[in-house]
Amino acid sequence: MRKIAPWFLSLVLGVATVAAGADFDALLTKVPSNANVIMMLNADYVFNSPIATQENWREKRDQAFASGLTSISPDTKHLVLASQLDFEVLQPMWTVAAAEMENTVSLPTLARQRKGGIDQVDGKQAVKNDTYIVEFAPRIIGAMSPANRQVVARWVRESQAKTSPQLSPFLATAVKEASSDAIVQAIDLEDAIPADIVQN
Numbered sequence: 001m002r003k004i005a006p007w008f009l010s011l012v013l014g015v016a017t018v019a020a021g022a023d024f025d026a027l028l029t030k031v032p033s034n035a036n037v038i039m040m041l042n043a044d045y046v047f048n049s050p051i052a053t054q055e056n057w058r059e060k061r062d063q064a065f066a067s068g069l070t071s072i073s074p075d076t077k078h079l080v081l082a083s084q085l086d087f088e089v090l091q092p093m094w095t096v097a098a099a100e101m102e103n104t105v106s107l108p109t110l111a112r113q114r115k116g117g118i119d120q121v122d123g124k125q126a127v128k129n130d131t132y133i134v135e136f137a138p139r140i141i142g143a144m145s146p147a148n149r150q151v152v153a154r155w156v157r158e159s160q161a162k163t164s165p166q167l168s169p170f171l172a173t174a175v176k177e178a179s180s181d182a183i184v185q186a187i188d189l190e191d192a193i194p195a196d197i198v199q200n
Contacts, residue, residue: 027080028165028175030098030142032155034084036192037092038171040184041079075102087192094151097143104138121149122156136160 024040031038078100083092107125111118116129127133131145132152142159144152167175174186 024078024080024175025165026140027078027098027100028167029162030096030136030155030159031080031082031165031167032084032094032096032158033166033168035082035096035167035171036188037083037085038167038175038184038186039081040175041076041081043076043078073099073101075105076100077102085187087189095145096155098136099141101139101141105135105141107133107135119149122153122160124156126152 076099080098081095082097083095085092107118107127110116110133111127114127114129114133116127116133119126119128119132121132121134124134124136126135128147128149130147131143132147132149133141133143134152134156136142136156136159142156144155165172165175168188168190170188170190171186174184
């Protein structure tokens with residue numbers, strides 16, 4: 001049974017209670033078309049909200065990141081997390097994340113922080129340990145787990161070839177209908193459960 005990497009688990013826990021919105025198209029092109037779970041985080045919206053300002057969420061987030069309680073960088077503006085969930089064992093076959101950052105990411109620094117190595121994947125610089133973290137553009141990074149280099153290379157190649165998101169009809173509708181104050185968490189169950197089981 002494949003376990004969820006701690007890096008992605010912390011992302012799930014972070015996304016599960018916050019709002020989403022804004023224009024995520026550039027990040028959504030990094031989501032493989034066979035994804036059946038998607039989550040979205042608009043950090044700008046969340047941390048600029050009145051309650052966040054009143055309760056000083058930004059400082060608390062910075063402290064949590066510095067102490068290792070969360071892996072979501074304080075520089076994160078927008079985040080998309082997606083996976084292909086195996087419903088029989090309730091474990092992801094793969095998980096990807098795509099993030100727009102406030103500042104340019106230094107992969108050598110990231111590699112030192114994560115005790116990983118630097119690799120080139122389909123022409124893109126990447127950090128590798130239990131997860132591949134790829135620099136798609138100066139402020140756009142993506143990550144994939146598990147760290148299967150062949151699968152990651154194909155993901156990078158397909159992501160760069162897309163000009164628009166390619167999601168299942170259900171996920172595409174969920175993303176399209178999301179507003180700036182909506183929680184975006186969608187699971188596509190089409191064909192996942194036999195009809196006779198549903199009827200019983």
